[in-house]
Amino acid sequence: MPALQFSIQQVDSASAARAGTIVTDHGTIQTPIFMPVGTVGSVKAVTQQQLNADVKAQIILGNTYHLYLRPGIEILNKAGGLHQFMGWHKPILTDSGGYQVFSLGSQRKIKEEGVTFQSHIDGSRHLFTPENVMDIERNIGADIIMAFDECPPYPSEYQYAKNSMELTHRWLDRCIARLKETPDLYGYTQNLFPIVQGGTYKDLRTASAQYIADKNAAGNAIGGLSVGEPEAMMYDFTALCCEFLPVEKPRYLMGVGTPWNILESIALGVDMFDCVMPTRNGRNGMLFTSKGVINIKNKKWATDFSVIDDGFISNISNYYTKAYLRHLFAADEILALQIASLHNLSFYLWLVGEARNQILNGNFYAWKQEMVPILKQRL
Amino acid sequence: MPALQFSIQQVDSASAARAGTIVTDHGTIQTPIFMPVGTVGSVKAVTQQQLNADVKAQIILGNTYHLYLRPGIEILNKAGGLHQFMGWHKPILTDSGGYQVFSLGSQRKIKEEGVTFQSHIDGSRHLFTPENVMDIERNIGADIIMAFDECPPYPSEYQYAKNSMELTHRWLDRCIARLKETPDLYGYTQNLFPIVQGGTYKDLRTASAQYIADKNAAGNAIGGLSVGEPEAMMYDFTALCCEFLPVEKPRYLMGVGTPWNILESIALGVDMFDCVMPTRNGRNGMLFTSKGVINIKNKKWATDFSVIDDGFISNISNYYTKAYLRHLFAADEILALQIASLHNLSFYLWLVGEARNQILNGNFYAWKQEMVPILKQRL
Numbered sequence: 001m002p003a004l005q006f007s008i009q010q011v012d013s014a015s016a017a018r019a020g021t022i023v024t025d026h027g028t029i030q031t032p033i034f035m036p037v038g039t040v041g042s043v044k045a046v047t048q049q050q051l052n053a054d055v056k057a058q059i060i061l062g063n064t065y066h067l068y069l070r071p072g073i074e075i076l077n078k079a080g081g082l083h084q085f086m087g088w089h090k091p092i093l094t095d096s097g098g099y100q101v102f103s104l105g106s107q108r109k110i111k112e113e114g115v116t117f118q119s120h121i122d123g124s125r126h127l128f129t130p131e132n133v134m135d136i137e138r139n140i141g142a143d144i145i146m147a148f149d150e151c152p153p154y155p156s157e158y159q160y161a162k163n164s165m166e167l168t169h170r171w172l173d174r175c176i177a178r179l180k181e182t183p184d185l186y187g188y189t190q191n192l193f194p195i196v197q198g199g200t201y202k203d204l205r206t207a208s209a210q211y212i213a214d215k216n217a218a219g220n221a222i223g224g225l226s227v228g229e230p231e232a233m234m235y236d237f238t239a240l241c242c243e244f245l246p247v248e249k250p251r252y253l254m255g256v257g258t259p260w261n262i263l264e265s266i267a268l269g270v271d272m273f274d275c276v277m278p279t280r281n282g283r284n285g286m287l288f289t290s291k292g293v294i295n296i297k298n299k300k301w302a303t304d305f306s307v308i309d310d311g312f313i314s315n316i317s318n319y320y321t322k323a324y325l326r327h328l329f330a331a332d333e334i335l336a337l338q339i340a341s342l343h344n345l346s347f348y349l350w351l352v353g354e355a356r357n358q359i360l361n362g363n364f365y366a367w368k369q370e371m372v373p374i375l376k377q378r379l
Numbered sequence: 380m381p382a383l384q385f386s387i388q389q390v391d392s393a394s395a396a397r398a399g400t401i402v403t404d405h406g407t408i409q410t411p412i413f414m415p416v417g418t419v420g421s422v423k424a425v426t427q428q429q430l431n432a433d434v435k436a437q438i439i440l441g442n443t444y445h446l447y448l449r450p451g452i453e454i455l456n457k458a459g460g461l462h463q464f465m466g467w468h469k470p471i472l473t474d475s476g477g478y479q480v481f482s483l484g485s486q487r488k489i490k491e492e493g494v495t496f497q498s499h500i501d502g503s504r505h506l507f508t509p510e511n512v513m514d515i516e517r518n519i520g521a522d523i524i525m526a527f528d529e530c531p532p533y534p535s536e537y538q539y540a541k542n543s544m545e546l547t548h549r550w551l552d553r554c555i556a557r558l559k560e561t562p563d564l565y566g567y568t569q570n571l572f573p574i575v576q577g578g579t580y581k582d583l584r585t586a587s588a589q590y591i592a593d594k595n596a597a598g599n600a601i602g603g604l605s606v607g608e609p610e611a612m613m614y615d616f617t618a619l620c621c622e623f624l625p626v627e628k629p630r631y632l633m634g635v636g637t638p639w640n641i642l643e644s645i646a647l648g649v650d651m652f653d654c655v656m657p658t659r660n661g662r663n664g665m666l667f668t669s670k671g672v673i674n675i676k677n678k679k680w681a682t683d684f685s686v687i688d689d690g691f692i693s694n695i696s697n698y699y700t701k702a703y704l705r706h707l708f709a710a711d712e713i714l715a716l717q718i719a720s721l722h723n724l725s726f727y728l729w730l731v732g733e734a735r736n737q738i739l740n741g742n743f744y745a746w747k748q749e750m751v752p753i754l755k756q757r758l
């Protein structure tokens with residue numbers, strides 16, 4: 001029985017956006033929500049204290065592939081799971097490792113049984129199956145665990161996408177069976193989210209969304225988008241999936257995206273997001289702000305003593321100036337990576353929180369229409 | 380007239396240690412004190428919020444050489460000085476750039492006028508003189524600014540050390556003259572600290588300490604130690620300098636050192652310390668703790684789920700485990716550098732604060748004797 005409970009406080013009248021609440025054994029998540037990516041048990045360049053107090057993260061994501069290789073399942077189990085190991089006591093979601101394994105390209109091989117791959121660290125050989133991935137995710141101990149799926153590249157031939165989707169569906173049934181025969185670990189529930197696949201084919205996406213919806217899972221995810229397809233296509237397929245995924249369960253659009261991608265997808269009925277952009281692009285000097293996108297390495301900011309972003313309340317974004325942050329990047333200081341990551345994540349969390357407020361106030365669609373062009377502009 | 384005021388609350392009965400208070404235009408410093416090094420306007424891997432709340436730093440150090448090259452004096456002046464530029468509103472001390480310039484080796488040339496050197500960044504040629512270094516330090520705007528001195532290497536021939544000391548004394552007089560004819564910047568006082576040199580020759584050190592003491596500066600520094608000489612020799616020359624430097628002025632031992640170096644030097648009458656060890660060694664996985672020295676990269680810590688250090692109150696050291704920090708180093712995560720730096724600096728600040736408490740309680744010497752062997756041991 002899933003511990004995860006989803007309730008909806010408000011549905012937007014002008015779009016499919018909704019403001020909801022997910023209750024897990026590690027506390028409550030207010031949706032729509034963005035989940036910072038904590039790849040290997042750390043959101044890069046951000047302390048857990050900062051994640052709480054500055055970023056105001058409500059849930060973070062861990063990568064099963066990375067955690068399985070380092071520190072490894074034995075240490076995570078001895079620690080009492082990832083929450084204990086890293087000192088993060090709010091909800092955690094783990095992906096299934098599928099996406100990372102498929103990204104290894106020639107170093108992996110897909111069979112009915114599962115996927116064999118070589119570690120990017122030491123070249124050692126491993127096998128991921130739906131069964132052992134469920135065991136691994138149980139041991140990591142996230143509150144939400146993702147089904148083991150195949151994520152086909154874009155573009156994929158129809159037949160490849162169809163075979164891949166059918167394999168993903170068979171793997172899902174094996175994931176569900178495995179979870180039924182194994183207990184929750186550490187005294188709280190690991191809730192499975194299945195994943196819609198089907199490439200960029202409407203009939204496949206429809207069939208997949210219906211197959212997934214029938215499982216009556218605690219929540220559902222849309223995978224295989226934001227993998228190189230045009231933005232308009234991503235929105236079309238997100239809308240299609242949302243149409244068939246149950247209204248009363250949270251919907252998670254995996255790996256998305258920019259601030260405007262997130263607002264547009266909220267309007268389509270998505271509740272949960274994750275992406276490495278705020279941290280990875282932040283480390284490269286790309287700042288997402290309430291006024292548009294900034295390349296802070298640009299010389300034009302060298303004497304701009306205005307704060308990074310005064311468009312929302314933040315200990316970091318309202319404190320450090322553009323000139324100072326630009327200097328830190330020029331001087332190759334670690335603090336540059338910290339401030340940029342903290343700002344971007346704080347901004348993403350503010351943005352989804354503000355989207356929620358706008359939904360609750362009945363003004364989401366107009367606000368979204370106004371914000372998207374502002375967020376997209378290059379400053 | 381110096382804004383800096385030093386008062387002594389307690390002198391230890393069993394040693395030359397004293398508990399004092401330095402009042403600057405940016406607030407009060409309780410001594411003995413350790414100053415984290417903020418090389419280029421950032422204490423590496425630590426935010427200003429963390430420096431305040433976690434490390435509890437009371438004063439930090441900036442490097443004139445680095446700040447002069449990047450972001451440069453023009454930007455610092457436009458920002459209203461380093462305090463404003465970096466958002467650090469407690470006291471700052473700047474070195475004179477001499478130490479960095481002399482470390483450049485063949486790329487620099489010493490003359491009576493000053494030192495010509497090439498930037499380590501772009502090879503551009505520059506000249507530092509006592510006069511322009513005072514102007515640069517005024518523009519950086521620290522509360523305490525160091526005289527421009529020559530720091531001879533260890534070992535140095537007697538005649539080299541003597542000539543170098545005499546040059547340092549002539550440069551000191553030029554520093555003082557320059558400060559007299561230029562105003563304080565940004566509405567607060569830049570207090571000059573002269574520096575005792577003289578290598579490892581007793582007559583030279585005595586002469587230099589007397590020369591410096593005669594200047595009646597707001598505070599005095601001991602330079603040219605901790606440059607490779609044996610520890611016992613460093614203590615001997617520190618004691619000798621302290622004998623001739625006025626009791627009623629703060630004494631700063633530059634570039635020192637390990638936790639036990641600091642306790643031993645406090646016992647000799649030193650009030651102020653700086654060193655890159657807590658941050659630099661921390662980034663290499665070397666932790667100084669209340670129970671001894673830890674190489675956190677060692678495999679033995681992989682399943683040690685005890686906290687980094689429970690010997691003092693700390694948000695960081697009492698929160699993260701050795702196993703987690705070891706994992707972060709193994710996985711090459713930026714968070715490893717942050718936690719190690721935060722821990723080491725928090726420990727250093729705790730240590731000098733505890734030294735102060737022990738002086739005030741009349742128990743410093745016995746406590747120091749007990750602590751030094753503990754701090755030195757490898758765990």
Ligand SMILES: [Zn+2]
Pocket residue numbers: 226255256257274275276277
């Ligand atoms: Zn992404």
Ligand SMILES: [Zn+2]
Pocket residue numbers: 634635636653654655656
């Ligand atoms: Zn040092």
